[in-house]
Amino acid sequence: MLLGEMIAVALQSIRANLFRGFLTMLGIIIGVGSVITMVSLGSGAQQAIDDQIDKLGANILSISSGGMMHRGVSQQTSTLTIDDARAIAADAETVAAVVPEKSSRLQVKLGNQNENLQVVGTTPNFKDVNGYELAAGSNYTRADGAAKRRFAVAGHGVAAKFDTETEGLLGETLYMNGIAFEVVGILEPVGQVGWRNVDEQLWIPLETAQFRVFGTDTLDRINAQVAPGFTPDEAIIDLERIMRREHKILPGKNNDFGIGDPTQFFNVRAAATSIFAALLAGIASISLIVGGIGIMNIMLVTVTERTREVGIRKALGATRLNILMQFLVESLILCLLGGVVGILLGTGVSAAIAQFAGWQTIVSPQAVAIAFAFSAGVGLFFGIWPARKAANLNPIDALRYE
């Protein structure tokens, strides 16, 4: 009830100086708003990376040719062959599925339209291992590969490249390096995975790619899905053992291949992003502190202006605590109002950034709660000194104050 009176008095005082109250709150509004915006940008970036890691597929390791593990100059020679893939499939108990790949960017023609697209020659299990879904048609089969048939599965965005309806591409003939391929299947959209846009890729049977398109039996990559019950690290050791055996690498010599866990790259990026997000939030919170100083400044002015009122209230029986609380409640209300408006502003700005810059932003409930608590903290911290000043006034001096 006494608190009710304090809130009423505080609101009355703010209303009496509405514009000043607004200017005072502006510091908090901007502070909280920028913290919310920065944190939402940070969590958005974090989320984007998490999504990409998810899309890479769980537990897929990638063996690449060349000296990724070499110190010094990296070699671009293709050392991987289909025999390596067969050996891994046969001997590695830590691996559930093997997907060999031979890929390149090729000139692809439909009618009189030309596009430069990534063409991946691979075994048909690429679809299930990566978790891709068919939108139309069907996947090519092992038999198609063995017969070196010129079938192609297209990513969801390929049709758009040729100004065609997605489904309309089905059954069309695409010329890759002048070789005719029939489109037998179209995938559901996948999006950006790592540094590749999967939706603008074409998949063709590995054997067709090797013998009809590229004219080589080497591979660029062998993707290996880790079997359930094994960790990626265990699988890496297993794969390295088999590969060294297959390539007859003597002990003490360097590998002529590399084994990578693509998620590791993103984990590093995720860590960097979170540091960046924390830094942004830290910088934004400086403006909150500046806003708090603004509140303190105005509260000191208010206390001076209302010295007589303090005197009157003390003469009528207000204790030190009553007066202290009254001014503290006022600065708290200023800060909390500013906090609420700041949260709305920050949410709005994040939404606007997401809309216009196309960045992913996430306003998390935690960030809102923390911003709210922080503005309350600012209100208390910066309100306590002016409130104490008012509370410690001697009643008779306060009453005589002109």
Next chain:
Amino acid sequence: MDATAIHTPARAPESAGAVESSGAVILTRGLRRQYRMGDTVINALDGVDLSIRPGEYVAIMGPSGSGKSTLMNVIGCLDSPDGGEYWLNGQLASSMNDRELARVRNREIGFVFQTFNLLQRATALHNVEVPLIYSGIARKERLARAVEAMRQVGLESRLDHQPNELSGGQRQRVAVARALVTRPSILLADEPTGNLDSTTATEILELFDELHRAGNTIVLVTHDRKVGEHAERVVRMLDGRVQSDTRNSTS
């Protein structure tokens, strides 16, 4: 005023129990209050002995600088004495802490100021409610008592007016209602008619007479002889001491 108070510890009560049993509302013994202005020390109160019984109507008079306002502030617990004892209703007010003083100001004393000292942004009714808020009285009873006090001073039709919508006399009536609403032991008035024209001043003084007849103890500070005539007892101050203490035969 650039005045600094010199605080010397109050003397320990010599004869506690004996003095306050006289039934006085206010009892001061050797009350001292000093101010320092530059190098000179001013004895605003220089050993004041005063006793006021319940139901009395006392006017404290004297020229400016005689210490009458200081005495009023000390009696009203707005100011603390530097020496001597002040007993209020048998309690030693001169040695109370902040909380106890706030309680005394709230429950025992009703103050009426020369400059009214109303809260400008609050309605008349709310102004009267404020002391009850600090007493912790529930809203319903608070409202009823505030309305009753406003009725007592004849302003029941001005409850929702703000102070700046009221005349000087009406403002002072609100202040009187505010002083009465806690049913205090004493009503203290510091030059209550100082800012009023003579007609409204007479009205306020008639209100005080009425309150006195109803059994209230009233202490009033004034330098106006006519105001002093309303009281039944006149205490004259000079240089921080009681110069004379007489009864008005007229009352």
